[in-house]
Amino acid sequence: MRQEAPGAPQERRQQIAGRLSAVRASIADEAQSCGRSADEVTLIVVTKTRPPSDIRILYDFGVRQVGENRDQEAAEKHAQCADLDLTWHFIGQLQTNKCASVVRYADVVHSVDRPRLVTALSRAVIQAGRNPLTALVQVNLDQDDHEAAGRGGVRPDAAPVLAEAIAQAQGLTLGGVMAVAPLGGDARAAFDRLREVSETITDGHPSATIISAGMSGDFAAAIHAGATHVRMGAAVLGDRPSVR
Numbered sequence: 001m002r003q004e005a006p007g008a009p010q011e012r013r014q015q016i017a018g019r020l021s022a023v024r025a026s027i028a029d030e031a032q033s034c035g036r037s038a039d040e041v042t043l044i045v046v047t048k049t050r051p052p053s054d055i056r057i058l059y060d061f062g063v064r065q066v067g068e069n070r071d072q073e074a075a076e077k078h079a080q081c082a083d084l085d086l087t088w089h090f091i092g093q094l095q096t097n098k099c100a101s102v103v104r105y106a107d108v109v110h111s112v113d114r115p116r117l118v119t120a121l122s123r124a125v126i127q128a129g130r131n132p133l134t135a136l137v138q139v140n141l142d143q144d145d146h147e148a149a150g151r152g153g154v155r156p157d158a159a160p161v162l163a164e165a166i167a168q169a170q171g172l173t174l175g176g177v178m179a180v181a182p183l184g185g186d187a188r189a190a191f192d193r194l195r196e197v198s199e200t201i202t203d204g205h206p207s208a209t210i211i212s213a214g215m216s217g218d219f220a221a222a223i224h225a226g227a228t229h230v231r232m233g234a235a236v237l238g239d240r241p242s243v244r
């Protein structure tokens with residue numbers, strides 16, 4: 001008699017299927033509760049630390065958007081899932097010396113937060129001879145500069161200038177803005193601020209409409225504040241073994 005061991009593929013499939021449909025339903029509920037339509041909000045499943053087998057399961061259940069935050073891990077998984085028609089979102093802090101690698105697999109980079117990164121990404125895209133890379137300005141919404149340091153992101157008042165640099169850069173398409181809620185702060189207030197930054201940018205760049213905001217713990221606040229993309233890992237795939 002065949003028996004599945006705990007954690008066996010079939011069990012994992014069922015687990016992911018259940019969580020995924022619950023998450024999709026919650027996103028739709030939150031959207032409707034603030035007069036938005038569910039299809040205005042795109043779910044990016046954050047697959048960092050998860051095996052490629054999880055990505056294949058997600059794909060079977062219709063997920064086409066995945067997010068990764070470390071270059072080496074992302075590059076490996078992208079190669080292992082090369083047969084799948086996925087959009088890869090790079091959401092982690094990025095060093096200029098990784099840009100050549102990231103542009104080989106990423107469709108969207110959410111974490112552009114300084115001019116040097118714009119230059120490095122632009123150059124890497126040109127060198128790779130690939131189609132334009134969509135780049136988002138990562139905005140830091142922390143209240144005080146001390147907390148902001150090291151968390152990535154440009155201060156809100158500097159975001160429009162960086163957006164302009166992306167828009168002018170060869171090989172890059174300005175997609176919009178991204179943020180992570182401040183530590184222990186009021187997520188809704190922070191995401192409202194992000195929406196204001198987004199509006200400033202779309203004034204001059206009407207197609208840069210992406211607002212990437214909200215994770216498993218605060219996606220509801222993000223949707224109410226206008227997020228077009230939520231990045232969710234734990235809610236779909238369970239707790240990660242360690243915080244990264």
Ligand SMILES: *Cc1c(COP(=O)(O)O)cnc(C)c1O
Nearest residue numbers: 046069091215216231232233234
């Ligand atoms: C890990 C991560 C997420 C997903 O977080 P969950 O709590 O697992 O939903 C979203 N955005 C960024 C930038 C991340 O690093």
